[in-house]
Amino acid sequence: MDSSPGMRGSLTALGRAGLVVTAANVLANLLAYLAPVLGARRFTPADLGALAAALALVAIATMPGIGLQTAVAVAVARTGGAVAATRPARLTALVCAGSVLLATPLLADALRLPLLVPPLLAAMTAPAVLSGRPLGVLQGSERFGRLAGGTVLLAVGRYGGVLAGMVAGLSLTGTFALGALVAWSVPLTLSRLLGPLPSAAQCEVPAGPRPTPAEAEGGASRSAGSAGIAGAGSAGARSVPAEAEGGASVSAGSAGTAGAGPTGAQPAPAGASASAGTAGTASAGTAGTAGTASAGEQPALIEEEGAAAAEAEGAVAAEAEGAAVVSAALAGAANAGAAGVPGSVGDDAAAAGRGDGAAGVLRGRAVFAAASASLAILVASYADLILARRLLPPGESGAYAVGAVLTRAAIWAPQVVTIVALPRLVRGGAALRVGLGLIGVASTVLVGGAALAGDLLVRVVGGGRYAALGRLAPYFVLVGALYAATVFLVNARIAAGARRPAAGVWAVVAGMVGVVLVVRPGTVGQLLVCAVGAAAASVLITGIAVWRRAFTAAR
Incomplete structure (x- = not known):
């Protein structure tokens, strides 16, 4: 494995990413756990049962948001550039929230909820799903420090208003009304968390064979068919089962690896790997060069000499060293054998303006x-x-x-x-x-x-x-x-x-x-x-x- 300073900086950045993401997940799950714990002290048993059922319903209704996040992350990682995802994000949020809203009579009867609660849950669902888009951009561009911050923001948006309502002594309906109000502050905050993004002309396209039209078409098709958890995690950096069970399960399992770290730290995404000497040849299964190379640009190579040192100064303490080793090993293995095209991550207009075409559009x-x-x-x-x-x-x-x-x-x-x-x-x-x-x-x-x-x-x-x-x-x-x-x-x-x-x-x-x-x-x-x-x-x-x-x- 390459032991150059650039490679060591990449390993350090990814190791820190593991620490920060782990800490963010633990904090998010603790917030999920606090809701039923505080509810047990503020509500009657009947209202407590309604609270648990309502939170579980939101967890299920926002599952497509996790898929949205993962699909955006995969598309961004594949194209190495901006991905037009506004339309599918809005459509996904509309379907999720609309389904809950249309099912109001059924949900109110089956779960014995006040009639106003399901519409409020629908209002909480939409912003949580919309948040999948910026979180996916951060994950796909490997800015894990900001992804960790976004994960915590999403948890605060989902549970902060509910917790505040219970502390204030509001009724069940009033609690979820405040929860819906706070939840809508998350998408705007997350969009600002994306921050200024580099242009395509500032990123390196490694030397190597460019894709044939068939390969480019295959890359676009695979981008359109990609998704994931975390989970489902996936994936993404959200944890749904904790919400459905009051957060106890994941809090118990994740706390051992928790660490504290600056949520604003962001390791250089794909560009760090390329600057450290990663290969520029896309594998047959990824067709990763279609998005940026098709624009006909000749970007200049950037060397961020002080990036690793600057991030190391803000590194978290070594209590969660195991998580750092996990992420560092992944970074080294991927950098040694991966082929990808580092690029910028921008908004939908940037994707269209660069001429990315289908490769820059999330289907x-x-x-x-x-x-x-x-x-x-x-x-x-x-x-x-x-x-x-x-x-x-x-x-x-x-x-x-x-x-x-x-x-x-x-x-x-x-x-x-x-x-x-x-x-x-x-x-x-x-x-x-x-x-x-x-x-x-x-x-x-x-x-x-x-x-x-x-x-x-x-x-x-x-x-x-x-x-x-x-x-x-x-x-x-x-x-x-x-x-x-x-x-x-x-x-x-x-x-x-x-x-x-x-x-x-x-x-x-x-x-x-x-x-x-x-x-x-x-x-x-x-x-x-x-x-x-x-x-x-x-x-x-x-x-x-x-x-x-x-x-x-x-x-």
């Missing part, structure tokens, strides 16, 4: 593919919990819910790997292998820790009455670890331009439901066996799809 099917992938991960990770509620006796169902908290934590604890790796997965190289290896190491640590301290974990999560569940704790964590690998693999498929990146996950969910309804497990252990099998199958099927596409592209 609706890309957002749909990303949203469906995020939804697939959410459904898969909650299917066993829903089945437990349906099939197990009440006592066993409650015990399974306690164990499922450990599963959620294991799913989302390693999500920083997926967030940081996504743009580099677009450019190919060794990021796939290294990312999977890092998630494997993290998962091994989590499962091993649960095996050694299962009783303690169960007592912390559920109290002494569920102490007997401690012997099953490693298996609950194993389910989450397998789904964490699935999340990464689904994002890899999105980065490669798959149109149905989570088809295997949907198939596994359907198969699991069918098997469980036939077998009808009656204990926590029996259902847990089914859950482990389903999670393992999701990794296997999605992994085969990833490697098959990679093998085909290599040929």
Whole structure:
């Protein structure tokens, strides 16, 4: 691996990115956790149940926003420039918020909510979905410091008004009215967080063969079909399961890697890799040069000599050194083998003015593919919990819910790997292998820790009455670890331009439901066996799809 100062600066920047993104996710999940905790002290049991149901509804309704963020991130990373995404962002927000609004009578009746609450939830949904666009730009351009700041801003917008309403003693309706008002401040703030962006003429286009028209068309098609989680994380830097469960699960799993850092720090995106000497040849599976090279520009090479030193001065303390190693390893692997075109990230007008054409336009099917992938991960990770509620006796169902908290934590604890790796997965190289290896190491640590301290974990999560569940704790964590690998693999498929990146996950969910309804497990252990099998199958099927596409592209 290159040990030049430029490469070391890139590794340092990406290491710091891991720290800051991890810290931001922890803070966002803590805000999600505070809502039900404070609600338990401010509301009656009936209103508390309504609060939990309403927050879960918002979490589900904003899932397409995660897909929007990932689709934008993939498109920006692929084109190396601006992506016209305003129209799909507005359409996605309109569909999500409009669906909640139109379902007001049904939701009010089914969830026993005041009639004014669903429209207020719709008003909270729209800005959260719209925020996916600027967050995607930041993620795709690898400005992870600002992405971390945007993640915290989104969490403040989603929960800040709700928390303030409860502190002020407002009713349930008044609380969500204030929440909707605060939520609409987020998109504008995030657009300002993007800051001044470099022009295309200030970025280097590495030497190498330019794409043929067929390759350029393929790049545009793949950009249109790309999506992802985090998750679903994906992806993106949002954590939905924490919202649906009050934030307890992810807070428990992520806190160990938390670090503090300046949210404004931004590592040089693709340009740092190019300046350090990365190859400029796009792989057959990415067609990454179509967006900028087609403009016919001859950009000048920029060397930001003091960037790494300036960022190092503001680096976070080394308490979360493990997260830094994770991100640094990803950076080194991707820089060593990736081929991409660094470029600017601008607004839609800049994309059109540069003549990027289709390669700089985000298509609706890309957002749909990303949203469906995020939804697939959410459904898969909650299917066993829903089945437990349906099939197990009440006592066993409650015990399974306690164990499922450990599963959620294991799913989302390693999500920083997926967030940081996504743009580099677009450019190919060794990021796939290294990312999977890092998630494997993290998962091994989590499962091993649960095996050694299962009783303690169960007592912390559920109290002494569920102490007997401690012997099953490693298996609950194993389910989450397998789904964490699935999340990464689904994002890899999105980065490669798959149109149905989570088809295997949907198939596994359907198969699991069918098997469980036939077998009808009656204990926590029996259902847990089914859950482990389903999670393992999701990794296997999605992994085969990833490697098959990679093998085909290599040929």
